[in-house]
Amino acid sequence: MRGKSARELTEAEVREIAVRYLTRREYGIEELRKKLLQRGCGPATADKVICHLADENLVSDQRFTEMYVRTRMRHLFGPLKIRGELRGLGIPDHLISEMLPHEQENWFESASQWAGKRCQGELDYAARAKIYRGLMNRGFTHEQANVALDRLNSSD
Numbered sequence: 001m002r003g004k005s006a007r008e009l010t011e012a013e014v015r016e017i018a019v020r021y022l023t024r025r026e027y028g029i030e031e032l033r034k035k036l037l038q039r040g041c042g043p044a045t046a047d048k049v050i051c052h053l054a055d056e057n058l059v060s061d062q063r064f065t066e067m068y069v070r071t072r073m074r075h076l077f078g079p080l081k082i083r084g085e086l087r088g089l090g091i092p093d094h095l096i097s098e099m100l101p102h103e104q105e106n107w108f109e110s111a112s113q114w115a116g117k118r119c120q121g122e123l124d125y126a127a128r129a130k131i132y133r134g135l136m137n138r139g140f141t142h143e144q145a146n147v148a149l150d151r152l153n154s155s156d
Contacts, residue, residue: 008042009039009040009042009045010045011045011048014036014046014049015049015052015053017039017041018036018049018059019053019058022053022058022059026063026067026068027064028064028065028089029050029054029059029060029061030089030090030091031064031089031090032050032059033046033047033050033090036049061095062099064091065086065095066099068082068085068086068089069082069100069101073110076110076113076138077139078107078138078139078144079100079107079139080139080140080141081138081139081140082096082139083096107141107144108144108148111140111144111145111147112147112151112152114135114138115131115135115145115152116152118131119131123152123153128149131148131149131152
């Protein structure tokens with residue numbers, strides 16, 4: 001079924017493929033649509049199948065976003081990185097804003113945890129800059145990175 005197909009996939013075949021994907025992990029609607037199109041499904045058929053799956057609550061952007069945010073936070077990624085990844089997966093901004101925690105203390109704590117894991121003894125200027133860059137690359141804000149570094153200094 002991969003690559004060029006000699007015939008258009010039927011709606012039942014596309015549904016079977018989509019359900020198989022959804023049994024492995026949660027998908028967002030746009031991400032699932034792209035996967036189906038890669039498998040040789042026509043756009044109209046993919047949209048119709050996904051619409052039916054959404055009506056049956058088998059695929060949900062809200063559920064996917066909630067799971068994705070929880071997982072990425074557990075792996076100590078910051079709000080900017082998570083937001084960017086979700087946008088790249090086709091999740092609407094209003095849903096991202098709804099699912100990302102608004103309490104800054106959660107993000108300060110995550111940044112501090114990550115920085116604490118990277119701290120190797122005394123923090124000179126170079127070590128501090130390296131941790132700061134790492135925090136920025138993980139999607140934390142300037143303020144969150146500075147608070148994490150200040151907490152590291154105060155714990156020494």
